[in-house]
Amino acid sequence: MKIYRLFLIGIFYDSEFISKGIMILLLRKTMLSNSSTTVNLDIQAKKIAVMKFGGSCFKNAEAFQQIVKITNLYDQEKKIYVASALHGVTDQLIQVTEYASSKNTRKLEEILESIKQRHLSTIQMIFKSNLEHQLEAYNGIKNYLAELSKVLNEVNEFGIIPYFIDYIVAFGEKMSTFLLHLYLKMNGFPTSLFMGEDLIITNDEFNNAFPDLRFTIHRVNQNLLPILNDANTNRIACITGFIGRNKIGYTTTLGRGGSDFTATIIARAIYACNQEHKIKVILWKDVDGMLSANPEFVDNPTLVKKLNYAEAKELAFFGAKVLHPKCLAVIENQNIPVEIRRFSSPSKKEDFSTISELSDNTDMKGIGSIKIASMITLSSAVMVKESGFVGKIFSILGKNNININFIAQSSSEIAITFVVDKNDGERALNLLTTSKDLPIKWMDVKKDDIGIIAVVGEHIHKSSNKCRIFRALSEIDLDAISISQCSNGLNISIIVPIKRVQEAANAINNEFSTPN
Ligand SMILES: Nc1ncnc2c1ncn2[C@@H]1O[C@H](COP(=O)(O)OP(=O)(O)O)[C@@H](O)[C@H]1O
Ligand SMILES: N[C@@H](CC(=O)OP(=O)(O)O)C(=O)O
Structure with missing residues (x-):
């Protein structure tokens, strides 16, 4: 005392x-x-x-x-x-x-x-x-x-x-x-x-x-x-x-x-x-390991027992507090494994996640989500076959410290959609619509608040998996606003209305939790 x-x-x-x-x-x-x-x-x-x-x-x-x-x-x-x-x-x-x-x-x-x-x-x-x-x-x-x-x-x-x-x-x-x-x-x-x-x-x-x-x-x-x-x-x-x-x-x-x-x-x-x-x-x-989705957002996410570094990095980006987004960068080439385990049951022999170069055979490793962000769409025929046009748009944003986390462009080049943080949405719109570098009177520029669902897995790009994703969305009568997949095939990102992000994540999680 x-x-x-x-x-x-x-x-x-x-x-x-x-x-x-x-x-x-x-x-x-x-x-x-x-x-x-x-x-x-x-x-x-x-x-x-x-x-x-x-x-x-x-x-x-x-x-x-x-x-x-x-x-x-x-x-x-x-x-x-x-x-x-x-x-x-x-x-x-x-x-x-x-x-x-x-x-x-x-x-x-x-x-x-x-x-x-x-x-x-x-x-x-x-x-x-x-x-x-x-x-x-x-x-x-x-x-x-x-x-x-x-x-x-x-x-x-x-x-x-x-x-x-x-x-x-x-x-x-x-x-x-x-x-x-x-x-x-x-x-x-x-x-x-x-x-x-x-x-x-x-x-x-x-x-x-x-x-x-x-x-x-x-x-x-x-x-x-x-x-x-x-x-x-x-x-x-x-x-x-x-x-x-x-x-x-x-x-x-x-x-x-x-x-x-x-x-x-x-x-x-x-x-x-x-x-x-x-x-x-x-x-x-305080969880068993990496789950297929944030347990506070999706009911009954499944435990992913083996995922590779690329899959885990994709999931960490989505604010899954379970893993720091940069932490795999320094060990993936050395193949140092990371186990994610539940603190309260340390002696479990199998129910935990291992991140290494090995991935198990489940095609859907996780669903990440951004609950609200700002989607900007520019449409104009003047963009068609105009080299450097997209460069101008992005450099206006880049110079103003506005990060882009989703991009989709139709191959006709008539429209481009991208997403920025919700706090940057209004500023991005103003910068683009007042820029002297863009022929703005010929362009239609609009901003909408949206949510993003990202479905992650090494094989998620397969048509059979895409069918499952869109079947799940179709069953809840939800049409994707925009879609993006890089050629590494690890992540299919889908823009959906803000109000339906959680419902969409649950629908996709349920689809992959049950046998095909
Ligand atoms: N996909 C996911 N898998 C597992 N946990 C997740 C996921 N997404 C979000 N989380 C959250 O991350 C938390 C894990 O973090 P926590 O044990 O608090 O870590 P730390 O103590 O290292 O900050 C869980 O409580 C869970 O709610
Ligand atoms: N304490 C720091 C670092 C950290 O890793 O925390 P936690 O393990 O609680 O996520 C933070 O809150 O950011």
Whole structure:
């Protein structure tokens, strides 16, 4: 109780700003301490499991016990644990940054207090009877929160600058991974704690960084491999998900849901250090695996047990939170498998998904959907056989940072339809209708809000499968507004009215869930 009170007094009320000088010194220190060039190649082949634990794996004491159970289950593997922030903490950290910038002190303190309480109650929950670990956890979290407060004061002073957001949201993963590391230690597992900045070097794209593999591999080789090589202790490396750093040492983040990406980046880097290792990535989720559709949107989606990288990437694009869209890019050519498994039933022998170069024989692997987007259609005979016309349209949008996620053009060249994010629809329409580069008085340009269904699978392009898709739509009396399929044949995207997206997804899912 005494410890607890001391902690409460100490945490937040330090209003000093971090001086730039101290920040630079700290950055230099990190860089220098990691700048040795020794390369560790002397390692033996091992079974390595890089496991990612998401926010829902830390929700209560039972969840932490479940991680111990998983640790025992995988006692033959060298284990690397990648942890996300406690559920919802990243959103809260984004909120506090905004409140700091808008100088809304009341709201800022309210959310900061909630973040603090979330971590304090987790500490009480998981270290109940172990005072030594409780104290270590309190002190560690206290320091993280004090640092967080200081940076928020800086946001208050300077406003939101992109690198502030990454630096601030990274605290979620830093605190949860620190607690996981202590918890495993308390349970008798030797562990080493790593911050993402120690291992993952990225480009400068704050909020959505991409790893620089060459330097990341070098860091992993120097800092992480000695742990994998330690033959005497089966030490677990606990690494913060979601976080990296750019070359001058500023913290970067890998995009929302980026802890999946951390796991695959680490797996890839280990593979590069020794290709004899048998590495796999396991993403522990609150579902059995990759389902044929979002279970919150479609009734009775089926579990896809084996899907290949190309299929999984198509599905990840559609915001299936189950998989970070970029995370397969770094491992697919190395054929490092990714298992998606249910956290609450880790010993299942078969009901989980494996993403690898192998795909099972089901033709429909998944249905993605975009519930609302803006469809733009341009029709005009002046486009016919006019080289560069489409180029002009797209460059007007591209120069204005408007992304296109669906394209269909009739071969007569009389009309072209494409889709942009709903927030860009009105702007796209204005840009096109006021452009001096287009003969607009001869063109009909219109914008409609629509939804998209994407049906994915390596063999989905087969006529027999297309028949099934359109039979399902015909049975609910739904006519596609537009259709697109690239020649890789993996994805048939269909534009449907917004109000019927869910119905269409269900109809197609039902069609493929029953034998043909
Ligand atoms: N096609 C899909 N297959 C499986 N889950 C999906 C799919 N689409 C959306 N989801 C959602 O993704 C969630 C899985 O994410 P979750 O376990 O919360 O991951 P994390 O903790 O890594 O963020 C599920 O709860 C599910 O609702
Ligand atoms: N905490 C980060 C990264 C992450 O991967 O989270 P989760 O595992 O909860 O998707 C986020 O919320 O984006």
